[in-house]
Every structure is written in C-alpha cells, then in structure tokens.
Amino acid sequence: MRNRLLTLTGALALLAVLGHYYAKPLLAQVRAALIENVDEPGRNPFSLTANTPNFDATFTVPAAKRYVLEQYAALCNTEAGGSLQSVWVRVNTTAGALASYAVAPGFLFFGSVEWAASGTTRLYAEPGTAIDITANGNLVTRGCSFTLSGYSINLP
Numbered sequence: 001m002r003n004r005l006l007t008l009t010g011a012l013a014l015l016a017v018l019g020h021y022y023a024k025p026l027l028a029q030v031r032a033a034l035i036e037n038v039d040e041p042g043r044n045p046f047s048l049t050a051n052t053p054n055f056d057a058t059f060t061v062p063a064a065k066r067y068v069l070e071q072y073a074a075l076c077n078t079e080a081g082g083s084l085q086s087v088w089v090r091v092n093t094t095a096g097a098l099a100s101y102a103v104a105p106g107f108l109f110f111g112s113v114e115w116a117a118s119g120t121t122r123l124y125a126e127p128g129t130a131i132d133i134t135a136n137g138n139l140v141t142r143g144c145s146f147t148l149s150g151y152s153i154n155l156p
Contacts, residue, residue, distance in 0.1 A: 084115035
C-alpha cells in the first residue's frame with residue numbers, strides 16, 4: 001500500500017514539474033489561436049493605382065477600414081522643357097498629415113521626358129477620408145501614374 005502511495009505521489013510530482021514547464025507555451029498557442037492580430041501588416045495588403053492626364057489623384061478610404069500607407073510612387077511623362085520637382089502624399093484630416101520627397105532626375109524617352117520618384121512613409125487614414133497624391137513642378141505633362149500601397153485594418 002505504501003509503495004502505491006509513493007508511486008502515485010511521485011507521478012503527481014512529475015506531472016506538476018512537467019506541467020510547470022510545458023503549460024506556458026501551450027497556453028500561449030491557445031491564446032494566439034483565439035486572438036486575431038488585426039495590426040499584422042501582411043494580413044490585409046492593398047495597392048491603389050491611378051493613371052491620369054492630370055498632376056494628382058484622390059482615393060477614398062472605404063467604410064470599416066483604416067489604411068496604413070507605407071509606400072508611394074509616381075511616374076510622370078512631360079513634354080520637353082517640363083520638369084517634376086516633388087511629389088507629395090496627404091491624408092486629409094483636420095491636422096492634414098503630409099509627406100513629401102524630391103524627385104530623381106528625368107530621362108529622355110521617345111521625345112518626352114519621364115520623371116520617376118518613390119518614397120516610404122507611415123500615414124494613417126480613417127474610414128471616409130481622402131488620400132491625395134500630387135506631382136508638383138513645371139509640368140507640361142502628358143500624364144502621371146501614381147501608386148500607393150500599405151495594409152488595411154478591419155474596424156468593428
């Protein structure tokens with residue numbers, strides 16, 4: 001009887017020691033499976049593109065989404081003598097967050113001049129707000145192509 005009691009006590013002690021070391025990772029895995037990581041950048045990527053004969057483009061954030069802008073780019077085609085000095089992206093809030101950058105030199109392409117630029121940023125856009133991207137300079141243009149990319153967060 002005493003041997004059985006000692007065996008049972010030893011087995012319980014062994015389970016307690018093993019449980020102490022293995023329960024924490026197991027609980028973390030269970031918790032991770034139950035909780036959704038809504039801020040994960042790779043969860044909901046987006047890319048917005050506009051080809052326009054103008055110098056700007058506007059995008060609107062859809063309802064129940066928050067956009068986090070991380071990358072923007074512009075490619076503008078101008079007549080000879082035209083130039084592109086900067087491209088800026090703005091989220092139209094009451095504060096008017098703004099990011100701007102200088103443009104790389106242009107290159108001649110079949111009788112016109114191509115200007116290209118890109119930049120990284122971190123701008124947050126709430127549902128229903130407008131996102132503007134604009135090319136500035138001495139633009140005698142044939143058109144611009146704009147791209148914005150980042151990830152979206154689903155809002156309740």
